[in-house]
Amino acid sequence: MKRKSRGAFLFLTPSVLLLLIFFIVPIILTICFAFTNMALTGSAAQNLQFIGFQNFTNMFQDPDFRISVLRTMVFLIFSAVIGQVVLGFILALLMKEKNVTFRRIIGIIVIAGWVTPEIVVAFCMVAFFSDNGSLNQIIGWFGISPISWLFSFPMVSVIIANIWHGTAFSMMVYQSALDEIPKDIEEAATIDGASNFKILRYITIPMVKGSIVTNMMLVTLQTLGVFTLIYTMTGGGPGTATQTLPVFMYNQAFVNYQFGYGTAISLVLLLIGIVASLFYMKSMKVKV
Amino acid sequence: MVKHRLQRNIQYGILVVLGLCFLLPLFWILLASFDTNAQQGIRLPNFTLDNFSAVLGDSGNLRSFGVGIILSGGQATLVVIASVLAAYPLSRYEMRFKKSFLLSILFMTALPITAVMVPVFQMFLFFKLQNSIFATMLFLTSSSLPYGIWMMKSFMDSVPIDLEEAAWIDGASVWGGLRRIVAPLMLPGIATIAIFTFSGSWGNFFVPYILLQTPEKLPASVTIYQFFGSHGMVEYGRLAAFSLLYTMPSVVLYIFSQRYMSKGFSMGGATKG
Numbered sequence: 001m002k003r004k005s006r007g008a009f010l011f012l013t014p015s016v017l018l019l020l021i022f023f024i025v026p027i028i029l030t031i032c033f034a035f036t037n038m039a040l041t042g043s044a045a046q047n048l049q050f051i052g053f054q055n056f057t058n059m060f061q062d063p064d065f066r067i068s069v070l071r072t073m074v075f076l077i078f079s080a081v082i083g084q085v086v087l088g089f090i091l092a093l094l095m096k097e098k099n100v101t102f103r104r105i106i107g108i109i110v111i112a113g114w115v116t117p118e119i120v121v122a123f124c125m126v127a128f129f130s131d132n133g134s135l136n137q138i139i140g141w142f143g144i145s146p147i148s149w150l151f152s153f154p155m156v157s158v159i160i161a162n163i164w165h166g167t168a169f170s171m172m173v174y175q176s177a178l179d180e181i182p183k184d185i186e187e188a189a190t191i192d193g194a195s196n197f198k199i200l201r202y203i204t205i206p207m208v209k210g211s212i213v214t215n216m217m218l219v220t221l222q223t224l225g226v227f228t229l230i231y232t233m234t235g236g237g238p239g240t241a242t243q244t245l246p247v248f249m250y251n252q253a254f255v256n257y258q259f260g261y262g263t264a265i266s267l268v269l270l271l272i273g274i275v276a277s278l279f280y281m282k283s284m285k286v287k288v
Numbered sequence: 289m290v291k292h293r294l295q296r297n298i299q300y301g302i303l304v305v306l307g308l309c310f311l312l313p314l315f316w317i318l319l320a321s322f323d324t325n326a327q328q329g330i331r332l333p334n335f336t337l338d339n340f341s342a343v344l345g346d347s348g349n350l351r352s353f354g355v356g357i358i359l360s361g362g363q364a365t366l367v368v369i370a371s372v373l374a375a376y377p378l379s380r381y382e383m384r385f386k387k388s389f390l391l392s393i394l395f396m397t398a399l400p401i402t403a404v405m406v407p408v409f410q411m412f413l414f415f416k417l418q419n420s421i422f423a424t425m426l427f428l429t430s431s432s433l434p435y436g437i438w439m440m441k442s443f444m445d446s447v448p449i450d451l452e453e454a455a456w457i458d459g460a461s462v463w464g465g466l467r468r469i470v471a472p473l474m475l476p477g478i479a480t481i482a483i484f485t486f487s488g489s490w491g492n493f494f495v496p497y498i499l500l501q502t503p504e505k506l507p508a509s510v511t512i513y514q515f516f517g518s519h520g521m522v523e524y525g526r527l528a529a530f531s532l533l534y535t536m537p538s539v540v541l542y543i544f545s546q547r548y549m550s551k552g553f554s555m556g557g558a559t560k561g
Contacts (some may be wrong), residue, residue, distance in 0.1 A: 008377035008462075012389075015374035015433055022408070022430035038410075045444055091306065094299050102300070104426060106307045113310055115542045117491030119509055124313040127524065128321075130328040134316055137329045164310065190416040196295070218398065225400025228493040232513055240501035248404045253406045254498070262406045270403040277398040281391070 008062035030270060033263040055264035064240060065265070068248040074226070075244050083163035085216050091202060093200070095171075096178055107171075114168030122232040125161040127148070151235060154241045158230050162223065170215055177211035178204070208272025210283075215278035224273060245269050299305055305460065320528035322545065327524060339529035348503070349511065349530065356507035360489035364482045367428040371436035371481065372474075376466055378437070379444040380452075390441070396434035409498050417499075423497045428492065432485050439484075443477030444470065478550040483545040487538045507532050 016152065037051045059065045091110065095103050113121065122176060128134050129149035136146035151156050181204065189199050205212070227246040230236065236243040251268060253262025312330075320326035321340070323333030343349050378386060408427060409418070417423035451473070452465045459466065471478070493509045500506055506514075512534055516527050 008381040009383060011373040011377045012372075014370045017438060018426065018430040018433055019396070022427045023404075023434075025487075026404040026407040026411060029411060033407055033410065043396060091303075094306075097302070098300070102303070106303055109307050109314075111542075112314055112539075115487075115536060115538050116314070116535050117493075117509065118511055119491070119493045120317070120535050121313075123512070123527065123531055124317050126516070127316060127328045128313045133328040134312055134330045139301045160307060164313065168462050221398050221400060225402035227402050234495070246400075249402075250404065250482075253409075259406060259410060266403050266406045269400065273398070273400045273403055277395055280398050281394055284394075 007019040018201050030263055030267050033260060034097060034258045034267040035264075038260040039258055051260070053259050058261065059264055059268070064243070064248065067240070068243050069247050071155065071242065072244040074155060075162070075226070075230075076220055076223050079159040079166070080219045082222075083159065084166045084170045084219050085212070087163060088167045088215075089174050089212070089278065091167065091171045092174035092178055093176065093181055093204075110171055112166045113164045116165070116167065118165065118228040121161060121165045122229050125157065125164070126233055131156045151238050151247070154234050154238060156241050159232055161229055161233060162226060165229065166219065166222070170219060173211055173215045174208065177208040181207050210285075213283040214280065217276060221273060221276050221280060224269070224276065245272075317528045317531055320524050321532045322525075324525050326528060327478070333370045334529045339501070339525040341534060342526055344528045349508075351504065352500070352506055352508040352511035353534075355421065355505060356490055357507065359421060359428070359507050360486045362422075363428045363489045364486040366425070367436040367485045368478055370433060371440040372466075372478065374437045375440035375444045377469070378441045380449065390438075392533055393434045393437050397438055399433060401431050405494065405498055408478065418497075419501045419505060421505055427457055427499065428489050428495055431495070432488060436481050436485060439481050440474075440477065443474050443480075447473045473559065480502050480545055483541045485546075487541050490537055 012138055021037060035052060037049050037054070075285055091095055091106075095106060116124070126151060130136075131146055133146055133149075140146065147153070174215075183205075189203055194202075225246060226244070227250065230242050230244060230247055231250065234242045236247040245265065246269065249262055250266040252258045252265060305420060316330050319330060319333055320488050322337070323331070324336055326333065326339075332434055375384060383389075412418040412420075412423065412427075431434065436528050450470050453467050455465045456462075493513060496507050498508050498511070500510070503511075508530075512527075512530055515530060516522050
């Protein structure tokens, strides 16, 4: 039984106020400030002006911006889609119907990387990829001379770090999705002589398709906002080699103090997030 | 059958290799924290607790843990209170804008918070709120509120309304029903949301890094960065010990949350509709 009540909406007041002040207002400010020359230093600091689409014109002509969009795409595709989503699925699939203790141990190890705070992940990974780090020790056993991973392959390093940190989430989502597939369907297919690959292709994947799509959107959104991991591992460098959009935004706003420009970049980031978020909601088929 | 067993062994083999890849970076931090001369590579330490006593003996480090607890604990408490209140009418009453409100909430759960940090900093600067732990706590609260409300609403939907109606017949008010009947039945849900919020905030580096300035007000997440960001010669052993101590609350809380979330993982409660 659902009732109507005039007073009940009062319970929403604290949440609505907080969301209004700290969520809606900043989004509106983003839209306003993006069209100004706001800066903390220089002549623009005293003389705040509406400059129309100037920031955006500058942005699209800025080679640094274009390449950071490209880097963000590379980071998203390799660390979110291919890394976390695919590796998470493979892990969940391989762990299915394995020895319980073995399953649990592998699960704990993978989840440990997820529970570890981003900043500690960054520290572990800097050590792991450093010149005298574990990775070079290991390749040394095979007679390969050490590689300066963070200098020669900085993008690869941050992508691997993000995969290490994030895969557990996808793995857990897929594990619970795979557990819900009734056993007899796959058994029936086996008896009918279907190969493992065919079962995977025509039965398992279609049955968890919903989880895959929703998870992919969620992971993409999370990865889009990744700042801490990249900033603390490489600072966006060497040079600008790992400067993705959030790091580029940070550098423009908080290092160069070009707030107007920085906000314009945030707006682009926000718009990408809004589009991805709408896709995410569509993929969930929510009922409210 | 031989083919089948071979296949199974290959699968076990792949899992072992993947497991080792995931284990390696963690293993290093574990070994390094017990090694006063720790280097970047893996090596067996002369087992010692010196790193831990050095980290815990530093009052600055202890204060940063304290600030972290205040920031994250305050945030978790506020999120729980605000989201229980908000979830109540959303779960129990017909309201005109309910559907659009819930959809906006869901939409907000997915937005990257990174994207609004620049204007939030502007706003803090304008109202002279920068370097205020309380204001930072309020911002953090709002940033995890959409998720909190969404989860809380689906937890509350699963508490039968009959019990509450019985309480009303016995003379309880709406508020009394919420406080004495609904809230106690939702304790597992409340605990889950509190734990999730606390851990998320405990691990958050970006927000306090932007909004707080003086060293005395920085939580552990920022202090740890300054540890390995600005110290030229990094003392890996101490840093590893600090990292391990800093990670502990997240691990312990995760284990606790598992007890409450017996039904596994369900996309932030969203799939429950």
